[in-house]
Amino acid sequence: MVDVRISYFKPGSLEEISELKVQEGSHLFSGGTDLFVKMRYGVFKPKMLIDTKGVRDDPKFDGEKLIIPMNTTYSELLDMGEVMKDFPLLEDAMKEVGSPQIRNRGTPVGNVCNASPAGDFLLTATVMDADVVIAPKMRKMKLKEFVKGPGIVDLKNGEFLYSIEIPRWQGYEHYFEKVGRRNAMNISIASIALLIRFNGDVVEDVKIGFGSVGPRIVMYEDLEERMKGMKLNESLVDEISREYMRRIEPITDLRATKRYRKILVRNLLLKAFHLLKGVV
Known part of the structure; x- marks a missing residue:
């Protein structure tokens, strides 16, 4: 009560x-x-x-980044149709957030401050290298540094999160998926957000993040670097997906076992590359 x-x-x-x-x-x-x-x-x-x-400020796109102030809901962002065309990964993730009722009330700033590794918005914004702006002094820092662990964020006494700034990633293909026990309002067992830029079949740049498989969003910059300049083929995809599965150390809880989550990490990555480039 x-x-x-x-x-x-x-x-x-x-x-x-x-x-x-x-x-x-x-x-x-x-x-x-x-x-x-x-x-x-x-x-x-x-x-x-x-x-x-x-306190109310409207979200806006300044040509380089999307600025999302506190109190902006998911539905408000999704209604920015033309702007969302420049942020397809973010749009895909927000469409998976809860139910229409949740999207009408829930806010990206709240999702980030909740600091749950299962957060759909937190995952995609981290992969997209977002910044956060912290009031009242408006200090700026990387989102990946702001979130310290489940429910733990870098806020000092009297500080609060004012806005999130997400850069536009032009020329990149994207993929987002989360796996849960049911479709409606599910909390993910594992999720993936991916940005990748090709020159033919060669990987020029790539960002890969996983949610719900660690205390924070999981990204491995060295594995991303290993892929750059390489031709995306079956051998590379097999090697990289196995290395992600080996490294990631999720927990067992009521939703899934550690072993099942590790298998999901590999399978989600295989599926992403198959759908993007027909590999595997």
């Missing part, structure tokens, strides 16, 4: 949000799609709720 003795504030400025956030037991929210579930089951018991929707 939710404790009714919770203070509620809806500040109208970034400064007010920061001042309230330093108080003990305070917690920010926008859509509340994760927070209210945790409160209902008694997993999380805040003393103060700070509704950030009193």
Whole structure:
């Protein structure tokens, strides 16, 4: 049961949000799609709720990057039809987020702050080398450095995530897939996001990330570097997919075993390269 003795504030400025956030037991929210579930089951018991929707900026594309402020929902981004054509990997991932109701209330900033390795948006934004902007001083850092572990982000006292900036990746092919126990509103057992640029059959650049198979989004830069300048063929794909499966150390939980997740990592990569280039 939710404790009714919770203070509620809806500040109208970034400064007010920061001042309230330093108080003990305070917690920010926008859509509340994760927070209210945790409160209902008694997993999380805040003393103060700070509704950030009193501060509103619109998402925008400046020609180089997509800027996603706090309180922007998935549905709002998906409605930016022409802009989303420049961000097809992100669009594919957001379409897989929960149900239409969740997409109408849930926000990318909230997903990042939740810092779950199963987050669809967090996975794709990490692969796309996103930056985050942290209020009130608007310091900027890489998303991959901002997330420290499950539910752990690099925020100092009084700080909060203001926006996410995602660069456009022109000339890249993409692939996104998540595997879950059911289609609707599923939490992934394993997921993959991939960006790759070819010159004929030769790999010029590649970014590969996996979700739900470690405490953070899993990427191996050395394996990406190994692929560059190589012809994408059956031998290379077999070698790389086996190395990802060998290295990744997922956990066993109620959704899947460690062994099953490791097999999924290899199979998702094989499937991605097959669909992109007909290899394997």
